[in-house]
Amino acid sequence: MKDTILLDDGSGGKASHNLIKDLVLPAFDNPVLNRLDDGAVVTVGEQRLAFSTDSYVVDPIFFPGGCIGDLAVNGTVNDLAMCGARPLFLSAGLIIEEGFSMQELSDVIKNMAAAAKNADVTLVTGDTKVVPKGAADKIFINTSGIGQPFANADISGTNAQPGDKIILSGSIADHGVTILTQREGLRFDAAIQSDTAPLNGMVEQMLAVSDEVHVLRDPTRGGVGTTLNEIALQSQMGIKIYEDMIPVKAAVAGLCELLGLDPLYVANEGKLLACVSARHAESVLAAVRENPFGQDACIIGEVADAFPGQVFMQTRIGGRRIVDMLTGEQLPRIC
Numbered sequence: 001m002k003d004t005i006l007l008d009d010g011s012g013g014k015a016s017h018n019l020i021k022d023l024v025l026p027a028f029d030n031p032v033l034n035r036l037d038d039g040a041v042v043t044v045g046e047q048r049l050a051f052s053t054d055s056y057v058v059d060p061i062f063f064p065g066g067c068i069g070d071l072a073v074n075g076t077v078n079d080l081a082m083c084g085a086r087p088l089f090l091s092a093g094l095i096i097e098e099g100f101s102m103q104e105l106s107d108v109i110k111n112m113a114a115a116a117k118n119a120d121v122t123l124v125t126g127d128t129k130v131v132p133k134g135a136a137d138k139i140f141i142n143t144s145g146i147g148q149p150f151a152n153a154d155i156s157g158t159n160a161q162p163g164d165k166i167i168l169s170g171s172i173a174d175h176g177v178t179i180l181t182q183r184e185g186l187r188f189d190a191a192i193q194s195d196t197a198p199l200n201g202m203v204e205q206m207l208a209v210s211d212e213v214h215v216l217r218d219p220t221r222g223g224v225g226t227t228l229n230e231i232a233l234q235s236q237m238g239i240k241i242y243e244d245m246i247p248v249k250a251a252v253a254g255l256c257e258l259l260g261l262d263p264l265y266v267a268n269e270g271k272l273l274a275c276v277s278a279r280h281a282e283s284v285l286a287a288v289r290e291n292p293f294g295q296d297a298c299i300i301g302e303v304a305d306a307f308p309g310q311v312f313m314q315t316r317i318g319g320r321r322i323v324d325m326l327t328g329e330q331l332p333r334i335c
Contacts, residue, residue: 012221013326038082050085053144059333063182065193069108070115076143077119081200082216084153092126093142098133119198152211157234159214164303165281167274170296171247176266190251197270202291209287212277222326225264228311229325236308241301243315265326267334
């Protein structure tokens with residue numbers, strides 16, 4: 001074990017995975033936590049509940065397409081949706097640096113309220129702490145949420161099955177590239193903005209047309225490449241994807257090439273991945289495309305029982321390469 005925590009340990013990639021596997025799981029060992037899904041589905045009496053929590057430290061706190069406030073609401077709404085649940089209630093914890101602008105705090109709160117209304121969830125409790133100047137960076141937000149799983153939903157990264165088609169709900173890398181360009185003060189002619197959005201409506205549409213949606217994940221830190229590796233490891237299945245089927249906006253692809261980034265590993269905040277039985281894949285895809293946040297959805301690959309725990313990509317030129325989990329931190333404080 002390392003002597004100190006590194007930025008890589010918060011990357012969502014191999015370092016984060018190892019930290020959780022080596023330190024957290026042995027300490028809190030239980031079947032619900034060990035599934036390593038985006039949230040937990042637990043039973044209280046005869047009632048199933050979904051529960052999730054996340055913390056947001058994004059820098060800058062305001063960016064094209066959103067801010068830390070709506071990012072925090074949408075992020076927890078989406079984690080509950082990825083459990084196959086309808087989000088109902090949220091909490092919010094604010095850690096605010098002394099000297100932070102009251103106007104900016106007001107703007108963050110207003111954006112949180114608008115996002116909660118848009119996602120049809122209610123913020124019912126919270127907490128506020130102020131720390132001395134220099135002990136935090138402007139504002140950090142934690143949101144937790146409770147939801148009600150849909151009756152026909154059995155969603156987990158452990159449930160991927162051979163033959164499942166992999167649906168991606170739209171273009172990738174928009175959020176990560178937006179944060180990077182804003183943080184570094186880069187200016188380009190093309191308009192790029194974060195894709196932060198609530199996906200609970202989309203998930204409800206998907207589950208209304210099929211009870212064979214096996215896996216739902218939102219590819220945030222570590223991007224699509226890392227998230228697919230997590231699913232492959234959880235389910236001990238192989239995953240094959242096709243490079244020419246993965247949608248990337250031209251401006252985003254160009255910036256990634258210029259900056260030496262692989263879009264597969266860049267964060268998203270308004271996209272989902274789904275593993276769906278082959279016989280229901282087209283109807284689920286159509287449902288996703290009916291949602292305003294899923295109009296560019298497509299099938300990008302399939303699940304196989306060969307090469308368990310690994311992800312392969314067929315390239316545009318007909319070759320095949322391993323898509324490994326992100327090793328370190330491409331860009332800290334992305335969400």
